[in-house]
Amino acid sequence: MSTTSQKHRDFVGEPMGDKPVTALSGIGDTLGRKLEEQGFDKASVVLGQFLLLKKDTDMFSDWLKDASGANSRQADSCAQCLREWCDAFL
Amino acid sequence: MPDGCISPECSSGVQWNHLLANSDQIPGHTWRSKDREEDPDHTEIPDPRTLTDDELKAALLHHGVKAGPIVGTTRAVYEKKLKKLLQPDESGKVNGAEKAVVYSDSEEEEEEEVEEEEQKADGEEEVEESVCTESEKQTAEQTDLAKQESSQAKLPYQNGSFPYLQCFMPSSRLHARPTSNRESKSKWNSRNAVKSSERSRSRCKEIPVGISRASSVDQHSGLGSGVPSGSQSVMSNGCSSFSSQAFSITQMVKEMESRSLISSSTDADRELNVSNVQEHRSQPIRLQIADRMKNQSVYYTPQDSPHKWGAQPPQEPMKDIIKEIFPETGTTPTGIHATRRRPIKGAAQRPVQYGYPATPVSPATLERREMERRRVPIRIQILVFLIMACILYFIYVNLEDICVVLLDSLNQGFDSEDGYSLQAETEDTQVVSGQD
Numbered sequence: 001m002s003t004t005s006q007k008h009r010d011f012v013g014e015p016m017g018d019k020p021v022t023a024l025s026g027i028g029d030t031l032g033r034k035l036e037e038q039g040f041d042k043a044s045v046v047l048g049q050f051l052l053l054k055k056d057t058d059m060f061s062d063w064l065k066d067a068s069g070a071n072s073r074q075a076d077s078c079a080q081c082l083r084e085w086c087d088a089f090l
Numbered sequence: 091m092p093d094g095c096i097s098p099e100c101s102s103g104v105q106w107n108h109l110l111a112n113s114d115q116i117p118g119h120t121w122r123s124k125d126r127e128e129d130p131d132h133t134e135i136p137d138p139r140t141l142t143d144d145e146l147k148a149a150l151l152h153h154g155v156k157a158g159p160i161v162g163t164t165r166a167v168y169e170k171k172l173k174k175l176l177q178p179d180e181s182g183k184v185n186g187a188e189k190a191v192v193y194s195d196s197e198e199e200e201e202e203e204v205e206e207e208e209q210k211a212d213g214e215e216e217v218e219e220s221v222c223t224e225s226e227k228q229t230a231e232q233t234d235l236a237k238q239e240s241s242q243a244k245l246p247y248q249n250g251s252f253p254y255l256q257c258f259m260p261s262s263r264l265h266a267r268p269t270s271n272r273e274s275k276s277k278w279n280s281r282n283a284v285k286s287s288e289r290s291r292s293r294c295k296e297i298p299v300g301i302s303r304a305s306s307v308d309q310h311s312g313l314g315s316g317v318p319s320g321s322q323s324v325m326s327n328g329c330s331s332f333s334s335q336a337f338s339i340t341q342m343v344k345e346m347e348s349r350s351l352i353s354s355s356t357d358a359d360r361e362l363n364v365s366n367v368q369e370h371r372s373q374p375i376r377l378q379i380a381d382r383m384k385n386q387s388v389y390y391t392p393q394d395s396p397h398k399w400g401a402q403p404p405q406e407p408m409k410d411i412i413k414e415i416f417p418e419t420g421t422t423p424t425g426i427h428a429t430r431r432r433p434i435k436g437a438a439q440r441p442v443q444y445g446y447p448a449t450p451v452s453p454a455t456l457e458r459r460e461m462e463r464r465r466v467p468i469r470i471q472i473l474v475f476l477i478m479a480c481i482l483y484f485i486y487v488n489l490e491d492i493c494v495v496l497l498d499s500l501n502q503g504f505d506s507e508d509g510y511s512l513q514a515e516t517e518d519t520q521v522v523s524g525q526d
Contacts, residue, residue, distance in 0.1 A: 052164050063166075
């Protein structure tokens with residue numbers, strides 16, 4: 001039994017399409033706004049960053065913490081969410 | 091960096107000049123000539139920001155990190171990573187040793203590491219002292235008592251050989267504030283219980299198996315249980331159970347203090363400490379009760395403990411407390427009060443339950459039950475079917491005779507009115523049956 005949240009399951013369950021960055025698990029309104037300010041307005045752009053970092057969850061977590069001020073839990077959750085999405089659809 | 095250098099040699103030289111200017115920051119950095127351009131791969135360049143993308147990538151690869159494309163957004167991450175890789179090379183041993191302290195598992199390891207930790211005790215205590223606040227001093231004092239007992243006079247003033255430094259506060263405070271204990275204790279109690287439980291919970295996650303085992307035993311036995319270690323187990327608690335029992339213990343302590351603590355238990359305390367030390371070399375964590383009881387007397391325990399090894403079971407202090415709290419319990423020779431806990435559901439000796447409550451049933455099951463109540467049983471259905479089949483067979487075989495009989499009766503019924511039409515019909519049917 002996984003301990004993923006509903007948001008995580010919703011995101012990983014289907015192609016992200018044009019979903020906003022707040023659809024990512026761990027990314028709420030505050031973090032989403034900060035990411036959008038930096039140009040990451042869609043989840044797909046964040047996915048791009050994740051892929052640039054070679055799908056390394058640790059590095060992505062670090063980047064996310066630096067870029068948006070996320071805490072460890074949020075960053076890890078987002079990284080895990082993206083990784084599972086990649087496993088399913090990429 | 092000087093301007094006007096366009097040629098590649100000049101640019102690399104410029105870069106090297108810049109680097110050399112920073113060389114004083116690097117201990118043991120060797121001066122290299124400008125001509126050697128391959129040095130970035132071999133030397134540890136302290137400032138990743140001065141590297142080009144390729145050089146950064148090469149440096150990361152040198153440390154075993156396969157970096158992806160170094161773009162605008164990824165560059166910062168990789169620079170940070172390189173920095174992290176450069177730093178731990180120098181301080182890796184210290185971190186490893188500290189982790190060894192945290193993750194010590196068995197008693198043997200504890201004893202071996204005791205000496206190591208003593209040396210580190212000073213450094214860590216300073217850290218802890220800076221961290222802990224006034225409100226935590228009380229718990230510090232209490233928990234320090236346990237430490238003192240277990241340290242065996244190695245470091246009478248400090249945590250010493252106590253392997254679980256993270257869980258406790260420095261003992262120096264105990265010595266400094268013996269009198270203010272009682273007045274402010276009741277105030278600090280509940281707060282400390284929560285705080286200490288939180289801190290201990292957060293810090294004592296890696297409690298060794300020994301303690302966790304003992305604490306789990308304590309949890310099952312509850313207060314005043316008849317665990318073989320007797321009242322010791324009541325008093326001792328692992329960090330894991332500390333939080334769960336902290337509030338009840340706090341209440342007990344409050345009651346104790348309200349009736350003015352026991353003064354006669356210096357010897358009992360020492361023996362208590364002795365037996366505690368003896369039995370809990372792996373469980374140095376104590377209840378607040380025991381700690382409070384000892385107060386100043388504990389300070390002497392490390393020196394007295396070797397002499398009173400295995401003395402009479404120090405039950406008096408615990409007995410009094412328990413008597414106050416549970417006045418209806420009788421005295422036992424050993425002072426051990428065993429209260430049977432609630433039987434565990436599923437245990438072999440639970441009382442037989444004859445009347446079980448109705449289990450919740452799904453609507454589908456209810457429907458099915460209703461249906462089956464009204465249905466005719468299958469056997470009866472088959473029987474009826476067979477009977478009908480026989481009847482039809484007879485009718486088929488004896489069609490003619492039956493028809494005659496039926497028509498005759500009909501004729502009799504309709505003689506007065508439709509006799510002719512019926513006769514015509516009977517003639518037709520007879521013709522038909524004759525053709526069959």
